[in-house]
Amino acid sequence: MTELILEAEGLTKRFGGFTALKDVSVGFERNCLTAIIGPNGAGKSTFFNVISGAFPPTSGRMRFEGRDITGLKQHEFARMGIAKSFQITNIFPHLSALENVRVAVQAMHSRFDLWRPRENLTGLIDQAHALLALVGLGGHGPRLARDMAHGEQRALEIAMALACEPRLLLLDEPTAGMSPEETKGMMELIQRLAGERTVVLVEHKMKLVMGICQRLIVLHHGELLAQGTPDDIRANDEVRRVYLGQ
Ligand code: ADP
Numbered sequence: 001m002t003e004l005i006l007e008a009e010g011l012t013k014r015f016g017g018f019t020a021l022k023d024v025s026v027g028f029e030r031n032c033l034t035a036i037i038g039p040n041g042a043g044k045s046t047f048f049n050v051i052s053g054a055f056p057p058t059s060g061r062m063r064f065e066g067r068d069i070t071g072l073k074q075h076e077f078a079r080m081g082i083a084k085s086f087q088i089t090n091i092f093p094h095l096s097a098l099e100n101v102r103v104a105v106q107a108m109h110s111r112f113d114l115w116r117p118r119e120n121l122t123g124l125i126d127q128a129h130a131l132l133a134l135v136g137l138g139g140h141g142p143r144l145a146r147d148m149a150h151g152e153q154r155a156l157e158i159a160m161a162l163a164c165e166p167r168l169l170l171l172d173e174p175t176a177g178m179s180p181e182e183t184k185g186m187m188e189l190i191q192r193l194a195g196e197r198t199v200v201l202v203e204h205k206m207k208l209v210m211g212i213c214q215r216l217i218v219l220h221h222g223e224l225l226a227q228g229t230p231d232d233i234r235a236n237d238e239v240r241r242v243y244l245g246q
């Protein structure tokens with residue numbers, strides 16, 4: 001039997017009187033690349049925000065590696081091994097690429113060991129270089145983040161998310177606003193990262209993820225419409241109806 005790294009049980013999120021997420025129960029398999037898809041307004045980002053600890057569900061429960069994580073704070077999610085990159089870029093524009101990643105690595109270290117007098121700076125810089133190389137930005141360390149192309153900034157942001165060595169990496173629309181070439185590069189990066197850890201991404205362009213994901217979860221009007229392999233989803237009449245004309 002496949003192991004579930006993250007389990008969501010009856011997740012509901014209400015904003016005032018509006019239900020953005022309704023009773024969603026779903027499991028994410030370890031070391032599997034899963035995409036959450038659905039048309040705009042389907043509740044994808046809301047679901048993403050709930051499972052990444054950005055805000056608590058109105059009701060329902062979540063388990064990560066068998067432990068109940070419902071109601072934990074965002075930083076506790078990160079400490080447990082869940083990292084996310086946002087739909088909006090989250091980098092320090094006036095710092096270099098290397099400094100951005102170094103700050104993330106340093107934040108991770110200080111969180112784990114507040115009493116160590118001073119981290120070995122060379123060690124931190126080596127780690128930052130390794131993360132830049134991992135996301136395809138090797139050699140770009142000295143460049144200011146603000147001077148980088150949009151696609152490079154998104155890759156940088158992922159390098160920062162990887163600084164806490166997550167076992168689960170959550171990405172919300174990683175290709176938003178990207179050119180076709182940037183999109184291709186990002187998809188390759190995601191596949192590469194997914195070989196080593198569990199990756200869940202939110203994407204509204206279904207075609208983009210069909211070729212690279214092992215599992216898909218389809219949301220519609222805040223509800224779970226379907227889940228399964230790309231072939232299951234392709235053959236699903238309800239999904240076709242929802243995506244018709246897109
Ligand atoms: P998606 O990411 O699939 O496009 P969202 O999760 O962003 O969808 O939004 C789902 C629905 O919830 C939308 O109708 C949106 O207007 C609503 N919504 C999202 N966030 C909030 C919020 N903070 N307050 C009120 N309504 C929200």
Ligand code: MG
Binds near residue numbers: 044
């Ligand atoms: Mg969204």
